[in-house]
Amino acid sequence: MIEGKQADSARRRDRVIQALDAALRTGGDITVSGLARTARVDRSFLYRHRDLLERVHAAASTPLQDVRLAAVSRASLQADLANALERNTRLASRVRQLEKRLSKQFGEQAWSESGLGAPPDIDQLQRRIVLLEQELIQKRGELEERTEELDAARAANRELTRALNHGTGND
Numbered sequence: 001m002i003e004g005k006q007a008d009s010a011r012r013r014d015r016v017i018q019a020l021d022a023a024l025r026t027g028g029d030i031t032v033s034g035l036a037r038t039a040r041v042d043r044s045f046l047y048r049h050r051d052l053l054e055r056v057h058a059a060a061s062t063p064l065q066d067v068r069l070a071a072v073s074r075a076s077l078q079a080d081l082a083n084a085l086e087r088n089t090r091l092a093s094r095v096r097q098l099e100k101r102l103s104k105q106f107g108e109q110a111w112s113e114s115g116l117g118a119p120p121d122i123d124q125l126q127r128r129i130v131l132l133e134q135e136l137i138q139k140r141g142e143l144e145e146r147t148e149e150l151d152a153a154r155a156a157n158r159e160l161t162r163a164l165n166h167g168t169g170n171d
Helices: 002-026 032-039 043-048 050-060 066-114 120-169
Strands: none
Touching: 002 032, 002 043, 002 050, 032 043, 032 050, 032 066, 043 050
C-alpha cells in the first residue's frame, strides 16, 4: 500500500514537472493554480512538496515579455477563480453536512434534557420490566397447571383411600 502511494506521488510529481517545463517552453501559465490544473493535481500537493513549489515560484519570477505577462495574469486569475469557486462549493457542502450533524446533536440533547423522552437507562429498565412481567405470566401459568395436577392427585388419593377403607370394612 505504501509503495502504491509512493508510486502515485511520483507520477503526480512527474506530471507537475512536465507541466512546468511545457509552461516555460510555451510561455504559458506559471502559477500554482494553473500548474495544478494542468498537471491534474490538487494545489495542496504542490504546497506539501516544497521543492516543487520552489521550482514553480522560481519559474514564475523569471522575466517574461509584457504581452505574455498580461496573458498569464488573465489566465492565472481565471484559474484561481475556477479553483476558488470549486473550493467554495466543496466547503459549502461540508458546512451543510456539519450543520446537519450539529442540529441532530442539539436536537438529541434538547430532547433528553426536556424530559419528553425517556433516558436510555430508564428505557432499558422498562424493557426489563416487560420481560419480567412476561416471565411472571408464564410462571403463573405453570403454577396453575401444577396446582391442577396436585388437586387431581389429591382427589385420586382420596378416592383410593375411601376405596381402601370401604374394602377393609367389608371383610
